[in-house]
Amino acid sequence: AQSVTQLDSQVPVFEEAPVELRCNYSSSVSVYLFWYVQYPNQGLQLLLKYLSGSTLVKGINGFEAEFNKSQTSFHLRKPSVHISDTAEYFCAAEGSNTGKLIFGQGTTLQVKP
Amino acid sequence: GAVVSQHPSRVICKSGTSVKIECRSLDFQATTMFWYRQFPKQSLMLMATSNEGSKATYEQGVEKDKFLINHASLTLSTLTVTSAHPEDSSFYICSAREGRVNFGANVLTFGAGSRLTVL
Numbered sequence: 477a478q479s480v481t482q483l484d485s486q487v488p489v490f491e492e493a494p495v496e497l498r499c500n501y502s503s504s505v506s507v508y509l510f511w512y513v514q515y516p517n518q519g520l521q522l523l524l525k526y527l528s529g530s531t532l533v534k535g536i537n538g539f540e541a542e543f544n545k546s547q548t549s550f551h552l553r554k555p556s557v558h559i560s561d562t563a564e565y566f567c568a569a570e571g572s573n574t575g576k577l578i579f580g581q582g583t584t585l586q587v588k589p
Numbered sequence: 590g591a592v593v594s595q596h597p598s599r600v601i602c603k604s605g606t607s608v609k610i611e612c613r614s615l616d617f618q619a620t621t622m623f624w625y626r627q628f629p630k631q632s633l634m635l636m637a638t639s640n641e642g643s644k645a646t647y648e649q650g651v652e653k654d655k656f657l658i659n660h661a662s663l664t665l666s667t668l669t670v671t672s673a674h675p676e677d678s679s680f681y682i683c684s685a686r687e688g689r690v691n692f693g694a695n696v697l698t699f700g701a702g703s704r705l706t707v708l
Contacts, residue, residue: 510696512699517680517702517704518701518702519595519699519700519701519702520633520682520699521699522696525696566632566633575621575638575686576635576638577623577635577684577697578635579632579633579635580632581631581632582630582631582632584630
């Protein structure tokens with residue numbers, strides 16, 4: 477089984493500042509890792525994913541994440557945020573032997589003008 | 590790209606009635622669909638795995654008699670909340686994957702969700 481922990485429930489940041497949303501995972505098997513964004517009363521939109529290969533993955537809307545196996549982390553970063561990035565962000569892990577996607581608790585990114 | 594449609598997007602019902610939510614993969618065949626439940630300002634909790642042509646697999650703590658899942662075809666899974674009560678009010682989200690569950694980590698596509706309010 478796998479689990480995902482998002483270390484920050486809320487992250488306030490000013491517009492055009494950089495941001496990092498932290499995610500740690502644990503699993504007894506190899507996992508695939510994902511970041512999703514959810515806007516109010518909407519479903520989930522995939523930002524980026526790590527399946528294998530290069531540990532730095534780039535996604536949509538200028539986001540990127542780095543897979544760190546030794547630290548079991550998959551932190552999400554953006555060098556300069558916009559007001560429109562205000563949303564809920566979920567880190568998720570899928571066990572390679574289960575196909576089930578398990579989500580972290582979510583982090584609310586609040587971008588202030 | 591792959592699209593998953595959920596219907597209805599919002600539903601209000603009286604306590605004791607049953608409500609059916611549909612999840613359709615519009616442009617691909619989904620042998621497996623997943624149903625999640627999300628409480629306000631909380632994460633998505635996996636409820637069950639819906640397998641086409643067979644019984645759903647429920648996560649621990651989810652009442653299978655309360656949440657009936659049927660995956661009658663490769664493009665449709667339904668979740669029926671039976672004898673709904675106010676505590677069943679929640680945001681229900683389905684997701685689907687094209688192809689086999691463990692094959693190449695094909696990315697899940699999520700529906701837009703269905704908000705159930707039980708009065």
